Amino acid sequence: MPLRLEKRAEPSNTMALFSPVIAIALTLLFGAMVFASRGIDPLHGLYVYFLEPLSDEWNLEKLIVKATPLVLMGAGLAVSYRANVWNIGVAGQLQMGALMAGLVPVYFTSWQDPVVMPVMLALGILGGMAWAAIPAFLRVRFNANEILTSLMLVYVADFIFDWLVRGALRDPQGHNFPKTVNFAGWQNLPSWGDIHLGAVLAVIAAAGLAFMLFRMLKGFELRTLGAAPRAGRFAGFSASQSIYFCFLLAGGLAGLAGACDVMGVGHQLQTPYATPVYGFVAIIVAFLGRLNPVGAIVAGLLLALTFLGGEAAQTTLHIPDKIAKVFQGVLLFFVLACDTLVLYRIKWEARK
Amino acid sequence: MEQFYAIAITIVGASTPLLIAALGELVVERSGVLNLGVEGMMIIGAVTGFGAAYVTGNPYVGILAAIFGGMLMSLLFGFLTLTLLANQVATGLAITLLGIGLSALIGENLVGKQITRVPNFQGVDILIVFSFILVGLVSWFLFRTRYGLMVRAVGDNHSSAHAMGFSVIGLRYACVAFGGGCAGLAGGYLSLAQTPQWVENMTAGRGWIALALVVFATWLPQRLLFGAYLFGTISILAFTVQTFGWGIPSQLLSSTPYLVTVVALVLISRNKRLLTANTPACLGQAFVADR
């Protein structure tokens, strides 16, 4: 093997900072190649995809709106993954949050006072938590692999959501469209332009989680259990508790993301809503942000840009917006590959 | 009788891709590698297989292309996790994500196209037969041959295997490629034999169920046969029940395979003895040789 890795004595701080930048640069290079292969001038393609969406205020607002749920979910996942708790079912937790929040406008359509908004948000958080509690419980109680159970529950959540929105929760005056009544007044989030309160909550959550993760004993506990479970037990920390904590935290945030999304953007529930793949994007956010909740803010914005760029590419360049998913997947690849540089030096050696 | 046979054949059709994909992943995990990208490799296999069959008009070329597509994806996974030592869980997710996006992009012009289906006799095609042979082959390989023993040894303790002079990384690359080929073939089965057409996202979580099946079978090929057919049967029955008009919501029935997966995982995992007896001890751990 001509390529080999040499372990660094200490992790490189420079690389810790630069590896995401290198990963993004490589993704752009890959993008240029894709555009060129389709007969599009690569520079023009990159411009349309990655820069045009940032060119006016209206687009920037859209970017932030798109990023909001990704940051909320990514920040929670960053904490989970640090603790080696592999929740990959945030999409389902998001749907359950949206669903729970949506119950209020459907069943208490006329409830209009300032209390209804926090109640809906709280219901959203509870919905996400409840859904996330299932894989946590199954893992702690029965040792069932949380990666698989949490993902399976995404499909189940999707079916429940679909069933209810087509059935019990459907707007009777909605001409049989699979959607609920419109949320009204206090049932929506306050907004500034397109940007809604959720964006503020996302920033607060990310900052708070970063403080918890790096300054507080709880965060120390999670990082310890993630890095060396045996040492965590020796320190007196409970692995079971941390599994619950991480699932409830990330699930709650995903539920909040779902509630914010329907209260700030959709103003109704409609199906189809979120796919499992949407949850994977949140996973990319967590990794691209170097499993740092504050990093998830930057990463969330970047991933939001890939969505907007995909739309732009479809309208301007006539490339299917599926290309967004390809860029997202490739970006995660490069992020993971470049992370190797933090711990290892790459050496090329001549074949013997 | 005829109706019974028809249902039986659909059950076989539903079980075969699960069986093939899970057999591949079983070998991968036996070597100590956890590749969560089965779903992504399957969908790539489905689209490359369908595309090749459409272009050449030959479904057998499609089968080879499906294997090749899945294998390419798995080698990407191997390069990241085995050479660059990236996190296996995250890389597997990246494979899935990339597979879903890339297949949609490749397949945009294949939607709605017709191909020649893999020929079958009374509903039984060559891939179904092959899936049964594969169970025996994998079992024989892992438990009766030197290389199979080496694979299990590498999965059990990679440091010792290295000290013995086995090429840990080489064996793992081979297993990962085999798993990728199987996943690709399983995807190809969907687009070339079962439906036969290309639909975006047509694997619909089957890759994940295959992963769960490996755990359910406690890493034993024979149990995998049982598990795959159990799941195939349940999903077809749930589908059949929908046509009875009993008023059970179709969404509930559609979610049965996923719910059954969760229940099966719980049932098998709570028995620690059963699970740990065959779990490869190095599953998911990166290997670095000191030199």
Next chain:
Amino acid sequence: MVDLLAAKNIVKIFGTLRANDDVSLSVKQGEIHALLGENGAGKSTLVKMIYGALQPSSGHFEWLGKQIAIESPSAARALGVGMVFQHFSLFEALTAAENIALALPGKFDVNTLSERVRKLSADYGLPVDPAASIADLSVGQRQRVEIVRCLLQNPKLLILDEPTSVLTPQEADQLFITLRRLAAEGCAVLYISHRLEEVRQLCSAATVLRHGKVVAACDPRKETPASLARMMVGTDVEAVHATINHHLGPVRLALNALSTKADGFAVAMKNAMLEVRGGEVVAIAGVAGNGQSEFFDALSGETAANRADAVMMDGVPCGFENITRRRKRGAAFVPEERLGHAAVPAFALSNNTVLTRHAVDEGLAKRGVINLSMAMRIAGKVIAAYDVRKGKPDPEARSLSGGNLQKFTVGRELERRPGILVVNQPTWGVDAGAAATIRQALIDLARSGSAVVVISQDLDEIFEIADRIAVISRGQLSRAEPKNTWTLEKIGLAMAGAHEVAHAA
């Protein structure tokens, strides 16, 4: 006579470390040749090169006078080199016969092989059941599998890396008989050890390594243990100073029929009885894998005991308390595994200080927020007091050498002046100087009124520091008796499980 194997000016460099520096030695046919040296002297590195698992950076090997390159372990095996590893290279999930089959070239046939294994192992007095799963075998039995595996290849050179560290004295004697017979049959043996007495008994030649260099080649039968030790260590190691303590305090740690659950491959503790008074060091002797870590976990609270009063600390029942509660009672613990148990490899020493002290140091985690500067201060004190050598102010645990990290993990607990201290293998893999420092610190702590329990496989260490000794075997703990009532023979029998009938205390 022609040398069977000669190493010529071997150099091996890892990063900046010269693990082997111009090493030359020669082994003759039918000779039992000792490779002596402290931990980290480069013995394992050298034999790994002879076995083809590592390649020298420069220098070469000669086999029967001809220059050769040993490119892989299979090349070494083809040459006639067999190796018994210190940390065995067996696969737990496979059977003994499958393990052996993997190492043998030629036709792959487990069934006929099993027959050969049974015959040969009986012939050499090393009984092995070919169908047994390695996971179910004791450490001594596993070693036999390894040796039989080598013998089946008709080796011309057999390398053994610290083979007796996992054996009872009686098992070791049986091994020596086998080795002498092999030598008489013309097989050369390269015997790695730091146990001087057995080297003097067994070997007819010795090469001594220190810091990667050959410092002496001698006939060990003509040396004294002291002269050999000087060659190994370089300077005279300061003797550990232990006076007999006649002023024992009250019982601080008591075990009343302590039992633990058998879980998976763990060895369950059965009705352990023990009382440790303030002022004394009680050592727990035993062969690896006889329940030492389970015993440690039950004392530390990482696993709960069968009853609350099964573990009493200063008279308070705490069998159901977790490790944090027990620490708050003044107890402290040092586990065997430094990286991953006693310390988080990727964390800085300051953070590793928080690991065991977050609940016992006032203000270290105030209202849930960690006081990092306080953690740094404590880490600094430990580093200064126990002479932890490091490259930068607050390094990661994994960047420290084994000895220095051990000084840190022991020092981190000693600095608290705990009333009860439980240590598992306090000097495993530690150089002589650091080992002496640690042993002295343990004795000093006991003499200041604390109860100290030392779990160790090293009988020399046990006889050096213990006031009383108990033996653990298959989860059973013998009575703790004063040091002077134990002989090596008696302790060996107890380690092999002879006391199990008479354990009722």
